[in-house]
Amino acid sequence: MSLVTRLRHGLPTRFFRNLLQKNDQCTKHTSRVRMAHTDTWHINNMPSLIAIKNGEKAKGTFSKGEMESRITKLRNLMSKDNIDGVIFTSHHNINYYSDFLYCEFGRPYGLVVTHDKVLSISANIDGGYPWRWTANGDNIVYTDWQRNNYYQAVKQELGQYGKIGCEFDHINLDNYRKLTDALPHSTMVDVGEPTMYLRMIKSDEEIAHIKEGARIADIGGGAVVEAMAEGVGEHEVALHCTQTMIREIARSRPNMTLQDTWTWFQSGINTDGAHNPVTTRKLQKGDVCSMNCFPMMGGYYTALERTLFLDHASDASMRVWEANCEVHEAGMKLIKPGIKCSEIAQEMNLVYEKHNLLHRRTFGYGHSFGVLCHYYGREAALEIREDIETVLKPNMVVSIEPTVMLPEGEPGAGGYREHNILVVTEDGAENITHFPYGPQHNIVKK
Incomplete structure (x- = not known):
């Protein structure tokens, strides 16, 4: 049975079926264990x-x-x-x-x-x-x-x-x-x-570690595209991506703790929030989809985030998507030492204004990388927002991730986000995310 067919129907493996049967048998025969009372055991003496x-x-x-x-x-x-x-x-x-x-x-x-x-x-x-x-x-x-x-x-x-x-x-x-x-x-x-x-200033070892995470995130993106098909649930796509990234971490970094690698994959209306949880919604042709691949190695977060469409995208969706990619490219060109986070945000705002989409922007344009996760950590002074005056310096690591959201009922409804990780160098920035973005690459046909 092919991967897509198995994912579409959510079929368990033979191992999982046997495990369920054994678990059921154990449950039927489990007896209640009582802890004996003892007056000689004094907690305070421990x-x-x-x-x-x-x-x-x-x-x-x-x-x-x-x-x-x-x-x-x-x-x-x-x-x-x-x-x-x-x-x-x-x-x-x-x-x-x-x-x-x-x-x-x-x-x-x-x-x-x-x-x-x-x-x-x-x-x-x-x-x-x-x-x-x-x-x-x-x-x-x-x-x-x-x-x-x-x-x-x-x-x-x-x-x-x-x-x-x-x-x-x-x-x-x-x-x-x-x-x-x-x-x-x-x-x-x-x-x-x-x-x-x-x-906020990363060492050479940290940057090498973050680059490896970005490489693994790109592999996760390939797994998302592999699993996407009509009738496949968001959860199945996310599971396939997470398993693929964990296996690659285990292969490339055998001494690494395998803790907290995860995937958010949203489709349709679920794309309206960047941090929306995975659901069991099944993909339909024409859906806007958001992939969010997060390999975690030693507490270090890296990310790949992309807009995709399944089978086709409407003209209205293409207009919004292409505009967001233009903002994304403008932001990446701005990353260099000496520029303030606030200045980057203001320049990116101008591109959104040109396309009459600034009022649809939902959050800041990027953030730092390092020891952080979805439940801990944040280097707030390195957010790319209008109210952050931090000046970029070499060996800082930041993302560019412009996002807009159009509500249901409007042409092109959905959330659109592209996300790349950049290392600030002495005279510019190095883009360490290599998964392609935009309509030419990410309309997935099956």
């Missing part, structure tokens, strides 16, 4: 903090020199502002400075950096994984046996210091109160914004 150094340190996403360079720059920032220690709590900063990407699931995590140590704080549920993936430091584990053991770890590691940095843009009021209670003799200062500016 340890609040432990160490789990299980196995060997992981190879890691980046070299030892790369990770040491990041910590050195952070410590220079700390010295400049007389900061004794830092407690990071966000996914992006913990990952950036240690290579450990945590799964929160209701428990707090942290990374302590002082002038002489780097140490991650993790929950007992994760075992030795956090220690293995804290590339440049140690790890301490807090248990569930007593409430707020996480803050016992924070107090143990930072209680003797006076000036402590934390991320004001990440920590909520309740956790900030717990943090200050744990460190009553310390003064809290913000390091969220200053570290964002440090992350």
Whole structure:
């Protein structure tokens, strides 16, 4: 049976059918297990903090020199502002400075950096994984046996210091109160914004890593086109794309954690929002479609986003699509060192105005890349919008992704978006997205 036929009907594999049968048999014979009561087991006597150094340190996403360079720059920032220690709590900063990407699931995590140590704080549920993936430091584990053991770890590691940095843009009021209670003799200062500016300039290793992600995203785009056909559900197209990208990551980067690669594929009315979830809607000829391929490697996000049509596009759709591609090309030509994000946005607005589409624009023209994802991270100072005055510098990495949306009932209704990743160089920019865009390439006929 062909791929398109299998996707169109959503047929399970033989392995999946057997798995369902076994699961059903297990369910029928599962018995209820009761936990025996015991009066001799005292929770309060259990340890609040432990160490789990299980196995060997992981190879890691980046070299030892790369990770040491990041910590050195952070410590220079700390010295400049007389900061004794830092407690990071966000996914992006913990990952950036240690290579450990945590799964929160209701428990707090942290990374302590002082002038002489780097140490991650993790929950007992994760075992030795956090220690293995804290590339440049140690790890301490807090248990569930007593409430707020996480803050016992924070107090143990930072209680003797006076000036402590934390991320004001990440920590909520309740956790900030717990943090200050744990460190009553310390003064809290913000390091969220200053570290964002440090992350915005990418190293050569980071850029090579992002380029590999862009390459894999292009492969995901090919998988989307392969799976698109009349009667195939959005979810089947997205599944095929995600599986293809994960397999390519596993092939090209065998030591990489396979975490959070995903695909958004929208069709018809579902294209009106860039972040709309995948549905089971089945594709129809003439549909406008949005592909959004997101390979994730070591917490680093890359993306390929394209407008496509299945079988044909109306004259009205072609007009909007071609205009959006013109804006896209104008934006890519503007990326160079020395230009402000606001100036790029204003120039791109002029192209939309020429086509009477500016009022249909839905969000900013692009953003930075690096340690970020759909549920964590954002380098807000590198958004390409009219209100951002950041000046582009070499080794910044940004997207150009103009988007317009025409509501149902209007000719050419739907969402249109093209997205490329560009690395700012000394005298211009390098486009690292190579999947083609526009009507000449992306009207998919089956």
